[in-house]
Amino acid sequence: ATMPPLLSAIANAGRHGVLVKSAVVMERLGQVDAVALDKTGTLTEGTPRVTDILPLPGSGLDEKELLALAAAAEHPSEHPLARAVVDAARTRGLTVAAVRDFASAPGIGVRARVEGRTVAVGAPERLLYDDRSTAQLAPAVRDGAQAFVADLEDGGRTAVLVTADGVPVGVLGIADRLRPEAANTVASLTALTGSRPMLLTGDNPRAAARLAAGVGITEVRAGLLPEDKVAAVRERESAGRRVLVVGDGVNDAPALAAAHTGIAMGRAGSDLALETADAVIVRDELATVPTVVALSRRARRLVV
Ligand code: ADP
Numbered sequence: 001a002t003m004p005p006l007l008s009a010i011a012n013a014g015r016h017g018v019l020v021k022s023a024v025v026m027e028r029l030g031q032v033d034a035v036a037l038d039k040t041g042t043l044t045e046g047t048p049r050v051t052d053i054l055p056l057p058g059s060g061l062d063e064k065e066l067l068a069l070a071a072a073a074e075h076p077s078e079h080p081l082a083r084a085v086v087d088a089a090r091t092r093g094l095t096v097a098a099v100r101d102f103a104s105a106p107g108i109g110v111r112a113r114v115e116g117r118t119v120a121v122g123a124p125e126r127l128l129y130d131d132r133s134t135a136q137l138a139p140a141v142r143d144g145a146q147a148f149v150a151d152l153e154d155g156g157r158t159a160v161l162v163t164a165d166g167v168p169v170g171v172l173g174i175a176d177r178l179r180p181e182a183a184n185t186v187a188s189l190t191a192l193t194g195s196r197p198m199l200l201t202g203d204n205p206r207a208a209a210r211l212a213a214g215v216g217i218t219e220v221r222a223g224l225l226p227e228d229k230v231a232a233v234r235e236r237e238s239a240g241r242r243v244l245v246v247g248d249g250v251n252d253a254p255a256l257a258a259a260h261t262g263i264a265m266g267r268a269g270s271d272l273a274l275e276t277a278d279a280v281i282v283r284d285e286l287a288t289v290p291t292v293v294a295l296s297r298r299a300r301r302l303v304v
């Protein structure tokens with residue numbers, strides 16, 4: 001028998017390194033008319049590197065001690081930023097201590113007991129202003145941390161704050177490379193769907209705006225928690241759009257589930273994102289997103 005068009009399209013997508021989970025998904029991919037892209041690990045390569053290690057004056061820590069503390073807390077996390085911190089510590093031959101009571105909050109950061117102290121590593125805005133344990137922080141400490149953070153973010157870096165027992169002890173600067181195919185992919189998706197993709201990220205607005213400008217994205221929503229990404233998708237869908245979400249993180253899983261169609265980046269993607277998404281980019285080529293949308297359109301024309 002001749003293969004039905006949607007099944008041939010699935011096989012074809014597979015040849016491009018995209019795992020489409022069902023014929024229904026193959027069909028839905030061609031219906032999308034709006035796209036929402038995640039930043040870290042999706043538009044960027046997802047292999048960020050630590051570029052700056054800045055202990056705060058008065059913390060009593062040197063660079064190596066700060067990095068070792070952060071790496072211990074990050075060790076159990078599968079977030080790309082966590083991997084960057086652990087790799088940086090290993091590269092410098094530092095011992096990564098075992099931790100207890102590890103907890104992670106998607107879009108915010110991690111927290112763990114390290115050698116008798118509670119260490120948190122994560123988004124500076126959230127750790128400095130949302131955390132009740134730092135509400136009584138001396139303004140000088142807060143301003144000192146904020147100055148380091150602003151410098152890094154102005155340089156397009158992601159800044160993560162490290163606190164010990166609720167007090168900021170240092171800031172790490174982390175940089176990730178844009179995927180070389182990011183701008184072309186945005187252009188192809190714009191042409192295919194008739195609307196520019198929007199950027200949904202948990203990262204800071206400065207780093208997000210800088211990256212968006214370089215790839216032709218004009219609508220940027222930054223500092224988002226997982227539920228904020230869902231809200232952004234729902235907003236579009238209630239305006240009659242069928243939204244394709246592309247993401248890689250635990251923090252993208254709810255948006256991948258809420259969207260008309262969700263695609264996960266496979267190589268650095270979290271298990272939860274891979275399980276939740278309707279399709280997975282196995283070979284790590286972002287440019288295959290417009291390819292599978294086009295494959296779906298062609299198959300649907302043959303089906304109808
Ligand atoms: P994106 O939406 O761009 O993929 P995330 O939502 O995963 O980004 O992360 C948003 C922000 O939350 C990061 O920029 C960082 O400040 C903070 N964060 C989340 N997880 C971690 C972690 N494991 N270590 C340090 N910071 C983290």
Ligand code: MG
Pocket residue numbers: 038039040041042247248249252
């Ligand atoms: Mg991500």
